[in-house]
Amino acid sequence: MGILHDQETLRFWPSSSHWRYLYSVRPRYSEANWRWPSWLITAHESLTSAKGFADPRLAGFLSGVTKGIEYFHSHIDEGIEYIAVNLGYTAQDARDWLKTVEHVNDVSKVDPTVIENTVTILQKAGVVKGEAPVHSLVVKEAL
Numbered sequence: 001m002g003i004l005h006d007q008e009t010l011r012f013w014p015s016s017s018h019w020r021y022l023y024s025v026r027p028r029y030s031e032a033n034w035r036w037p038s039w040l041i042t043a044h045e046s047l048t049s050a051k052g053f054a055d056p057r058l059a060g061f062l063s064g065v066t067k068g069i070e071y072f073h074s075h076i077d078e079g080i081e082y083i084a085v086n087l088g089y090t091a092q093d094a095r096d097w098l099k100t101v102e103h104v105n106d107v108s109k110v111d112p113t114v115i116e117n118t119v120t121i122l123q124k125a126g127v128v129k130g131e132a133p134v135h136s137l138v139v140k141e142a143l
Contacts, residue, residue, distance in 0.1 A: 062108040
């Protein structure tokens, strides 16, 4: 999902949100075993402090996502109903998923271990060649 109109400056990468379309027999969320977060937010370096000045839209967006996560966790029943009514899953699927999911407290921060583990898996798969240190992939204020 691209953000900021048609520009490719900010993206969600929801790697698990499409799984039900890939299988003819739909597994339940509780049966899925992800090796990395099901989604991350990436931003073009022109929006970050990598070039010396962070775009205020990025901070506002990240703050909004964090507040949305906080709202979701303080209104679980409403979230389950929304998932069941609007996203094509059952309420039981949503409840089972909630037993396995963990959200970060602040989406503007990245756990370096997540990046390291993801890079290691991609290196083993031959997708990433050579070294890819975390500090070269994530701006300092996000760590």
